[in-house]
Amino acid sequence: MAKFIIQPHGRLQEMVAHELGFFTDEGLDxxxxxxxxxxxxTVDDSGKATEIKSGAxxxxxxxxxxxxxxxxxxxxxxxxxxNNAAANSIGTMVxxxxxxxxGGIVVPEDSPIRTPEDLAxxxxxxxxxxxxxxxxxxxxxPFMAHEDIKLKFMGLPWQRVDxxxxxxxPASSLWGITYQVAEQMxxxxxxxxxxxxxxxxxxxxxxxxxxxxxxxxxxxxxEVDLRPEPYKHYFADMIPERYRDKVxxxxxxxxxxxxxxxxxxxxxDRTQEWIHQRDIFDAVPDYDYNMAVxx
Numbered sequence: 001m002a003k004f005i006i007q008p009h010g011r012l013q014e015m016v017a018h019e020l021g022f023f024t025d026e027g028l029d030x031x032x033x034x035x036x037x038x039x040x041x042t043v044d045d046s047g048k049a050t051e052i053k054s055g056a057x058x059x060x061x062x063x064x065x066x067x068x069x070x071x072x073x074x075x076x077x078x079x080x081x082x083n084n085a086a087a088n089s090i091g092t093m094v095x096x097x098x099x100x101x102x103g104g105i106v107v108p109e110d111s112p113i114r115t116p117e118d119l120a121x122x123x124x125x126x127x128x129x130x131x132x133x134x135x136x137x138x139x140x141x142p143f144m145a146h147e148d149i150k151l152k153f154m155g156l157p158w159q160r161v162d163x164x165x166x167x168x169x170p171a172s173s174l175w176g177i178t179y180q181v182a183e184q185m186x187x188x189x190x191x192x193x194x195x196x197x198x199x200x201x202x203x204x205x206x207x208x209x210x211x212x213x214x215x216x217x218x219x220x221x222x223e224v225d226l227r228p229e230p231y232k233h234y235f236a237d238m239i240p241e242r243y244r245d246k247v248x249x250x251x252x253x254x255x256x257x258x259x260x261x262x263x264x265x266x267x268x269d270r271t272q273e274w275i276h277q278r279d280i281f282d283a284v285p286d287y288d289y290n291m292a293v294x295x
Contacts, residue, residue, distance in 0.1 A: 004030040004209045007072035008238075009099075009197070010177040011256035013220040015234040020223065022216035028209060033072060038240030041162035042155065049168040052155035055130035056081045057281075065091025065202025073205045074213050078131030079196040079263070080280075083271045086200065087287035094199035095263045096295035097214055101197055101256045103135060103175030104189035106164060106182050113170060116143040116191040125154035125163045125172035129280065132160070132173035135195040137278060143191070146278070158240055176255055177238055184247040197256065198263055207294055214260075214295075221258045228254045265289045 006023075008014045014032065017023050023030050042050045056077040059067050065085070067075035076082075079098060086093040105124060107113045113122065119140060126132040133151065140149050154163045157178040164172035164187060173193055174182050183189070201210055224231065235249040268289050276284045 004028055004205075004213065005033055005071045005073045006030055006213065007033045007067060007075040009076040009256065010238050011099075012224050012228065012231050012234055012254060013217045013256075013258055016223050016231050017216040017220040019231070020220070022219045023213070025219075026212040026216045028212040028216065030213070033070065038158045039156055040240075040242070041159040041166070041168070049154060049163050049166075051153050052159070053128045053153050055128035055133070055153070057085060057129040060085045060090050060200065063202070065200060067200070072202075074199055074201050074210060076197050076199055078134060079198040080134040080271060080275055081129060081131070082198040082200045083268060084275055084281060084285070086292035087268075087272060087285040089287075089291070091200045091202045093263065093268075093293045094201065094210060094214070094295050095293035096211075097199065097217075097258055097260045098263050099197035099199075099256050099258050101131075101176045101195060102253070103132070103173065103179050103193040103195060105136060105139065105171050105173050105191045105193055106179070106187040106189055107171045108164065108167065109186045109188055111170060111188070113190055116140060119171060119190060120144045120148040121150055122170045123150050123152045125160040125169045126151045127156060127160065128153040131175055131195055131197070132157075132193065134275070134280065135175070135193040136173040138195070138274075139191045139193045158243075161243065177235060177252075180235075180252045180255060181239060181243050181247050184251065185243075201294075210295065217258055218260055221260075224254050263293065265293075268293060 044050050066072045082093050126136050154160050160172045161178050163169050232249050235252055
């Protein structure tokens with residue numbers, strides 16, 4: 001029988017569950033997939049950073065519920081993308097838990113941008129149909145008209161660190177470990193973009209294995225809550241070489257936190273409404289919550 005492939009998400013819980021044997025204790029025959037996507041920004045022939053109109057949703061779509069290349073029996077992305085992928089029967093959302101990640105729109109230390117209102121009309125680096133795309137809109141709508149929110153799709157999280165650190169754009173929306181790295185490098189937060197992440201699994205994965213995975217993560221979450229210091233060293237391996245010597249991971253917060261509360265049908269429906277009111281996708285799916293969400 002094939003091993004259960006876990007795709008980590010730049011957080012501590014899976015590392016702790018692995019180190020302390022929680023996955024094995026729960027009876028899970030598993031394997032942790034390779035490291036995260038630390039690609040550098042893409043540039044054109046003149047050296048200008050280029051847009052990338054592909055993101056988490058396209059990754060799930062191409063993988064038929066697997067995220068990225070190869071198999072991922074369990075993976076994560078922002079709840080908006082997982083929600084819409086599940087509504088379109090690309091994969092199944094886990095409904096018994098979600099994750100909250102810290103995040104923010106950041107600017108260089110010497111930027112004249114001081115308030116969220118100063119971001120009106122300014123290009124902000126985000127990932128296409130990925131967490132920063134939606135969360136930046138959600139964060140800025142209280143401060144300005146929707147048409148004044150100017151997004152530029154600059155790829156994966158570490159590519160967006162490059163873009164703001166190198167001064168290619170005036171601001172970038174970051175989250176999780178990339179946000180913590182930017183903070184230590186002296187970038188300033190202008191608006192908070194903390195958001196929800198949810199889990200997804202593709203067709204053919206046993207829900208019982210998903211439940212074993214979550215049970216182990218729940219134990220790991222309490223361990224991280226109690227005493228995170230022995231485990232923060234894992235963050236260093238998640239940071240690309242070009243930024244690793246610029247930060248001290250011992251100073252990091254615990255970052256993403258798994259919340260063992262249900263992602264209800266009301267939450268699912270409200271999220272669908274929010275997404276499609278803003279025309280982020282071309283089509284509105286006709287979905288059945290009970291088919292899209294498990295657990």
